[in-house]
Amino acid sequence: MKQVLSVEDMSVTFALHESEVHAVREMNFTLAEGETLAVVGESGSGKSQAFLAIMGLLAKNGTAGGRAMMGDINLIGMAPSQLDLYRGKDIAMIFQDPMTSLNPTLKVKTQLGEVLVKHRGFDKQAALKTAIEMLERVGIPEPVKRANAYPHELSGGMRQRVMIAMALLCQPKILIADEPTTALDVTVQAQMLDLFKTLTQDFGTSLVLITHDLGVVAGVADRMMVMYGGRAVEKGRVDDLFYDPRHPYTLGLLHSTPHIAKRAARLDPIQGLPPSLEHLPKGCSFNPRCAFAFDRCLEQRPPLTDAGDGRQKACFYEGPMAYGQVA
Amino acid sequence: MAGVTGKDAVLTAYAQKLETLDAPKGRSLTQDAMRRLVRNKAAVLSLFVVGFIVVFAFVGPYLLPWAYDKIDWSAIRKPPNFEAGHYAGTDQNGRDMLARIMQGTQMSLIVALVATMVSVFIGVIYGAVAGYFGGKVDAVMMRFVDIMYALPYILFVIILVVIFGRNPVLLFVGIGCLEWLTMARIVRGQTLSIKEREFVEAAKAGGAKPWTIIIRHIVPNLTGPVVIYATLTIPEIILTESFLSYLGLGVQEPQTSLGTLISFGSPVAETLPWMLIGPAVVLVSLLLCLTYIGDGLRDALDPKDR
């Protein structure tokens, strides 16, 4: 399959008053055409910052290193004016709260039309027609009426659909969705996930789904990357990671997620708290919370290595990991 | 208390633990803010300058050979003369200018502080009560504020002068009683948003009475906007005082204030420049520094930066 994005050795660093925080380190992954990659992690794992860096949207005090190759263009370190040629057109991003990304004083059709006029050189009439078609495609009932509405007149689910429509107008090769369904109700979430599935099939868009919810991942993604403390700790096909996790953190996450069809007396959570990026433990970042940690884990940091079958993990432990042992 | 005897043993154990407990003090938000303020060079410098002016105004007079109301018949309208001890010259009546500047600064600082404290006190309580109780209470209280706004300020001041004319400090207590209107509005707005926060609901669920909630939970969280606005009120009052003194409504002779000194100095600025330059320099640096401190506090207390 054709690769649309290839990230090599990327890092993100934030300068604070007296120190530096490494939000993302040594990140490597590829994204194939039409594929859905889920990036899973808890708050502070660096999952959002990595993709903000690719989009050139880091906060002022943040810098990105490494490479993010889209074809033969490196998106990292590109000047904003040059980045604008690709941003929105070839690579688009949507966020958890659509209200922050929509201009509250402009009608939906104006905002959608602008994108087409600017990036694809449409005239106003054609832009409006295409915008309304797109609204219909993302499942908005009465698209003409909604196109004439202001963002605040729409419900949360509708706004997120408008954002997706806007992101898709230029038929980007890559769509990055940062917690797109977290703020939505379950019934609306189910509709949105359905929409994502059709999008990747119909448009051939590659989707990056950043989320903390393994339930969302299971339904939509092809491959997943689990992040902890700014690094990827496990990567592979979704089925492999769900049914045969090789990293204790992946296993812990799976056992922390309540399953609607199973009622256990107690969940089996990961103990302790996620580390602060400013004070990562020595050796493996996960060692203070890991049930399988041994002396080597306290001294050395396990590199991300191939574990066969197209998957990778960053863990020294090779033995079996049974349910109930993650305590 | 019924049935706590069994529990007392447990609690006693905890009480003992409490005595030996070494619980480090956390960083409070105020300490955090102060740390940020210290990093702001302009604000720190301004604090030093203001500190210097305060010392200058309150300690200075004791170090001078001349008192502010003492007339030196041998030196009338004289430029600075170090041998006679008139380091900043004398005025038309032969009084030492430096002593008068010190006394004037003292007076300006006192009235500003008194008026600001009165306005903060009334404004915070009034605004917090109106905002917290809301509804009709709020409507009535805020309409009263609107009416006060609409009445001419200077009219009140003249009435106050008639009442307190002899006592400048009392006069500025009165001015503080007029200055609280804006503070009350700001506090009310903040209170409206704070009272929706969950910790206020938690306090209600814990049985706290409205007054307890206002004093323990709302007022401490108003610190940011109140402190910032108060630092802006100080220069405002100093200017008000200067303005009133200029009109002849403020401080009475032989006492003086920065405003009075400037109003006397400005007509003779060409012939006796030292009578204007001294008080003007103090006033300008005071106002400038207070503004910088206000800015610094705003940055330091900004909750977004937490």
Added chain:
Amino acid sequence: MEQGAIKPAQPVDLLEIKDLKKTFSISGGLFSRRLTLTALEDINFTIRSGETLGIVGESGCGKSTLGRCILQLLPPDEGQVLWLGQDLTRLPAEEMRQRRQDLQIIFQDPLASLNPRMTVGDIIADPLRTLRPELNKDERRARVLKTMEAVGLLPEMINRYPHEFSGGQAQRIGIARALITEPKLIVCDEPVSALDVSIQAQILNLLAELKDEFGLTLIFISHNLSVVRHVSDRILVLYLGRIVELATGDEIYEDPKHPYTRALLTAVPIPDPKLARLRNIDALKGEIPSPINPPSGCTFRTRCRLAQSYCAEKRPPLETIEGGRLVACHRWRELDAPLEAVLGV
């Protein structure tokens, strides 16, 4: 450790809600008249001591309002909230204050629910200051330490401030504050929604442990059906301010009788890729209607695939069906076979 006063062998009816109604009046703009939003209507149910009642529904269904009406943090418009037979809605303020020892609440946003200018020790002790004024400072501190230990906070943290804690720890502080008056009932309003997955599980386990240890009764409000299933004995489903179904957890999750409950369940994402792919999502069309102008008759009919013309005319009553469970639907008998195929039990 000593138990709370209530842990009888026979559960008693601790709390009874009768015909509760709550409306909000909202301004409709400068020149239009004020609009009335009915947040809750015809709410009737009972909570037995020692059980956990889950309340689920989408945003805007009135679940948080219900929790606050029970605690009298919001006054209901009509109806009764009977605590051991005593109507809380008519209690004088001072008596209600004393009752608050028995009824506590845990909030969704752990940091927002803690006063940022108070130390952890003062926050946890706060309810004692009002409700147990006879205690002196040391007695209060001793109780604070005991409670901190119970919720898994280190005693050294007593003098720190909320902003120095992560979300999970802050939620433990909130739980400690609710526990310190030794309440009988705690309303948990989305207590884990704002937390990371691994921390969520820790807090859920903690609540379960505390419930056993102190003999608590819990009302667990959440939009996350997986979480609710995990903790609840019985579950109440709300839609647009009305109860649509009330049954035990197993009944609800294995054999939902109301089409809305069923749709909700099938929409819940399952952390199991194969099941998720197999699953036939009975996706609800459209979104929740506005509570200012709810549909006539059955409020769910606009999104219901079983809806008939008579659903628009007559509001279905909350009827008791087999096994003593409650459902409000004209056509519950028509609902398909159990959910196993969809949920993959």
